[in-house]
Amino acid sequence: MSMLSFAxxxxxxxxxxxxxxxAMVWRLRAxxxxxxxxxxxxxxxxxxxxxxxxKRTKLTDDxxxxxxxxxxxxxxxxxxxxxxxQLGGKCRYCHKAIGWTEPLLELSVxxxxxxxxxxxxxxxxxxxxxxxxxxxxxxGVGLAILFVYDSKWFLLPDRVMFVLVGLAxxxxxxxxxxxxxxxxxxxxxxxxxxVLSGLYYLxxxxxxxxxxxxxxxxxxxxxxxxxxxxxxxxxxxxLANLVGTLVMLPMMLSGKLKRGAHVPFGPFLIAGWLLSGLxxxxxxxxxxxxxxxxx
Ligand SMILES: [Zn+2]
Numbered sequence: 001m002s003m004l005s006f007a008x009x010x011x012x013x014x015x016x017x018x019x020x021x022x023a024m025v026w027r028l029r030a031x032x033x034x035x036x037x038x039x040x041x042x043x044x045x046x047x048x049x050x051x052x053x054x055k056r057t058k059l060t061d062d063x064x065x066x067x068x069x070x071x072x073x074x075x076x077x078x079x080x081x082x083x084x085x086q087l088g089g090k091c092r093y094c095h096k097a098i099g100w101t102e103p104l105l106e107l108s109v110x111x112x113x114x115x116x117x118x119x120x121x122x123x124x125x126x127x128x129x130x131x132x133x134x135x136x137x138x139x140g141v142g143l144a145i146l147f148v149y150d151s152k153w154f155l156l157p158d159r160v161m162f163v164l165v166g167l168a169x170x171x172x173x174x175x176x177x178x179x180x181x182x183x184x185x186x187x188x189x190x191x192x193x194x195v196l197s198g199l200y201y202l203x204x205x206x207x208x209x210x211x212x213x214x215x216x217x218x219x220x221x222x223x224x225x226x227x228x229x230x231x232x233x234x235x236x237x238x239l240a241n242l243v244g245t246l247v248m249l250p251m252m253l254s255g256k257l258k259r260g261a262h263v264p265f266g267p268f269l270i271a272g273w274l275l276s277g278l279x280x281x282x283x284x285x286x287x288x289x290x291x292x293x294x295x
Contacts, residue, residue: 014110240272
């Protein structure tokens with residue numbers, strides 16, 4: 001199969017994985033609110049209303065419902081992008097707006113699959129090498145769920161995180177393939193974890209849980225294992241802060257974001273990870289050339 005046709009297949013697959021991610025976001029939310037209520041934690045009326053139609057919260061349940069009217073959705077309501085466009089972004093049954101999250105998530109995961117495949121920095125010349133890219137992509141779907149969840153509700157659910165830790169650890173193991181002496185690469189992975197997760201742990205402890213949550217520490221671990229290189233981890237951290245600043249500065253200047261307001265950092269970390277994982281080697285080369293060339 002040519003590279004182009006394979007990219008098209010991946011883009012198509014990505015739409016369905018994005019659709020799955022969208023469904024998971026809401027099921028996880030319904031599950032979390034149910035557990036919060038069970039544990040006696042306050043759940044506002046607005047929060048419960050948002051997920052009131054999700055009765056079955058089994059994550060593997062294949063039946064999706066409209067969040068507004070609770071009507072069970074048929075297969076032709078769930079075709080990524082197409083259904084949404086055909087219905088003008090509204091529910092077929094109650095005609096209320098579905099929202100932008102679903103189609104954007106479908107397009108994002110699809111783009112993520114295609115871009116990861118095209119710009120993958122390592123040769124795909126063995127089964128392990130292909131498995132490595134597959135693990136990266138599947139982990140990306142989990143990270144897409146976290147991205148949306150953290151943006152909406154400032155939380156990184158453990159259910160997704162634990163699956164991701166497993167996937168990311170497997171990814172790290174694949175980087176040891178074919179090495180005569182795996183020790184240097186093992187230390188490299190360990191340093192990546194210290195850079196991304198260790199730093200967040202220190203901030204978490206010293207800010208007394210105010211600046212970052214423990215979810216960010218766990219996310220740092222996942223992303224470090226998925227980069228498996230301390231330079232890439234350091235770059236991811238830098239890029240996350242850069243993207244965060246570029247996004248938040250205009251909001252702060254325009255007064256949309258109040259000083260001291262809670263900002264979820266997970267989405268920025270994930271953006272930094274993606275840029276560093278796919279383009280990190282080039283960015284570092286370019287930077288070295290630039291700094292060494294100018295002296
Ligand atoms: Zn509806």
